[in-house]
Amino acid sequence: MYRIQTLNNISPRGLEHLPRDRYEVASEISNPDAILVRSYKMHDMEIPETVRAIGRAGAGTNNIPVEAMSERGVPVFNAPGANANAVKELVVAGMLMAARNIPQALRFVESIDADDAKAVEDGKKKFAGYELPDRSLGVIGLGAIGVRVANAAYDLGMKVTGFDPKMTVENAWLLSSGVQQSVSVDELCANSQFLTVHVPLIEATQNLINAERIKLMPKGAVILNFARGGIVDEDAVLAALDEGHLHAYICDFPSSKLKAHDKVVALPHLGASTGEAEENCAIMVARQVRDFLENGNVTNSVNFPESVLPRVENEPRLCIANANVPNMVGQITTALAKHDLNIADMLNKSRGNVAYTMVDVDSDIPESVAEELRAIKGVLSVRLLDAPAA
Template identity: 60%
Template sequence: MPDPFRVLVLNQVSASGLKRLPSDTYVVGKEVTDPDAVLLRSADMHAMDIPPGVKAIGRCGAGTNNIPVAAMSARGVPVFNAPGANANAVKELVLAGMLMAARNLAPAQRFVDLLDPGAADLEKAVEAGKKDFAGTELAGQTLGIIGLGKIGSLVADAAIKLGMNVLGYDPEITVDAAWSLPAQVKKAAGVNDVLKSANFITLHVPLLDATRNLVNAKNLALAKQGAVLLNFSREGVVDDEAVLAALDRKDLGWYVCDFPGSRILRHARVIALPHLGASTHEAEENCAVMVADQLRDFLEHGNIANAVNFPNVSMERESRFRVAIANANVPNMLGQISTAMARAGLNIHTMVNKSRGDMAYTLVDVDSPVGEEVIAALKRIGGVLAVRYLPQP
């Protein structure tokens, strides 16, 4: 019987996810040494000495900023995440944020907290103070959504059901996302168009070089006076200093976000929440289950789904003998792989190869056992990053 896979867990991960890794073939825990894989949520791996035997990393969430993805790519290690698994949780928090801003709930709550419960004129004080917190209704307002992936689509659908008009923009929208988008969503020409037209603007984009400070002083000047900006995406997609200046000028009405950075804390028109986007039991379970299943399929069969640095590659087993190869996306790799196997007298039963940017990945099923000398020969090919032999009993 082969040795069990060893999975190091860096955070408290939902038991529902851990149960997807059978105890007879996996050793899972926070004290695991020489791990084959690492499972985590928010732990920062950048300063971590990641063991050389690690073959995969699974992030129980969408963002992977806490993982050295480039370094893992150089080692041929896929980094899995769970896109969409926490989408409903984030959607509900966006709706809550819109309602908090529209109805001035944060200052209204602060006002109530300061009331004297023993005062004889308490009811009179409440009635006198409530006029300062009159708000607006969401129905009939325009919501601008920047980023129309799973979360953006769910937010759009919910907003339409609340009677809002929805304007959306996403230059990288996928076919699947486009199909799931409600037909009532109007297409914006760009970020500036959204900011000029919307009463509420919500961001749902990853943090990349192209999206850093996506909302900034220049385009905030285009926003409708009193507009509400919501950021449940990533802290860096918004220029905090520009937002504060817009709030002070009363160009923006509210900034609602999930990132309580030091610059924005305690501003009267900022509602900052403590990273609550995916903090529901349901979302944590969904993320853990999704990533555990992806991790298991990779470790046992070499299949890849939802890795942020690898192409999606899946192939049904047509032989007991499988080789998985991660390599640089350069010419003649398949030829060299096939040649190495042919020289060893191996007949390729079926093969699939896909690429994503600089990374390529190949699964090969052969008709007979693969010896260690063949694996060594494959590893010697220039540009090959990792080779795994995955025989079935």
């Protein structure tokens, strides 16, 4: 029986993938094996030593102490792409709001006597906009969301250019052949009437869109940020809006400074706020956490290497996380050989400072072996999994 603690309301559709005969799931639970979370900030939380995995029902993991979990040998899972369609639709809506001056027009209607036909006709002239076809869109970050945004904009007739030096082969296959490639962020900015960012907030992307890059953009350009607030320099954007260099800023991260500006549309973090997205995220992360707890497999972890090794009937498994330093595999296999344990299958992967090894053996593994492995310098965590049922 595995014990799962939920720190937010997780969609029941996701929790259905944790069968009640094997999982106890509750918001208040002692000694959990795993934690499922959405937006709860875990940095100041005392995370029990029993926790073997954390699953974030969403893409970003800024609310989770990932580095501390890595040091404990605990993988942190997320759900990349599960909310991609929801965010894509909001980005397209944002472009339409900016192009047609919809927020300003709505505020105008609220301020007048809407039954006064002359006032309506006279006022609407101030809100004349433009259409999206043949306008240029730059997309920074061509992951699951960025690819969908690029493809949708291309289908609307826009001239789309993307930048992502770390784009995966899988996402490249999904990208429309009509989307062009840019060699740098600066080049992308200089050629984009609309600019949208879809990258994580890390040190390298803090204020990625700053005053210098905004100056490179065409006069009247629009910036959209549905990724993370710190990626775009708010002060630089507001200054550019006041100067008339930017036409609009559409974002999902409100602040008192932003909401006071007439040319800013700041939404309350609605990117993934659809029933479908919440269900998709919960289902994906529940499956991943379950596969890790039961089989040791790692899929879509932000701090562990992708590691999937099919199970074989009657073969127990050792799962070992360790510092990515030389001779760790040698020490592990030596410990197994000392106890006459024959390796039937094995997988070793590394990512950054963390390495992960799964070892299947063809006989029962004594708990003393796991204790011996835990004593090896550099080993972060050891799990002993029973052989899968027939």
